[in-house]
Amino acid sequence: MPDVVEETDPEGVDYGWVMQTTFVLTIVVGAPVVALAAVVSDASIPTWTAQAAFAVRVGAVVWFLTAVCVYLYARRTTVEPGEVSADEE
Template sequence: MADPVATTTPDGVDFGWVMQVTFVVTILVGAPLVALLSTTVELSTWGARANFAIRVGAPIWLTTNVAAYLYAKYKREDAADDEQPDSAESTATDDE
């Protein structure tokens, strides 16, 4: 089996994961939403269609990105809290 090209161990939020989730969720949820909203607007030219997709798609992407980041940060903080012991008594070793 080939060795991995690169590995990462992020100390904080894994931004690669955030961007991947943003991409997938925006396509699965945002694209149909933009298509649905486009039925209420007159889009007679390709320029108007592209302009509409950017004006409506950008806020959807930004909202999705911020939500994914906050979720990752929240989950990271929960995982860090679970790893830390509550008191010094819980760190006793088996040597005692």
């Protein structure tokens, strides 16, 4: 007997999609941003601990901004039940 595959049909913003997209975009965008910030900043980062702390601080800002942007995009492009999308007009 095959396992039951559950599906959801969210009304409004699909938060699962927002979380997955935020995760991927944060890695894709965040790694170059952290590297660029480390090169551009004049701060000396001598130890591995200092480097990790720097990456976490910059990465947290990138993650937060990415999450807000992805959420706003999802909310703007979500068509509520009963609404007509701009493409259908």
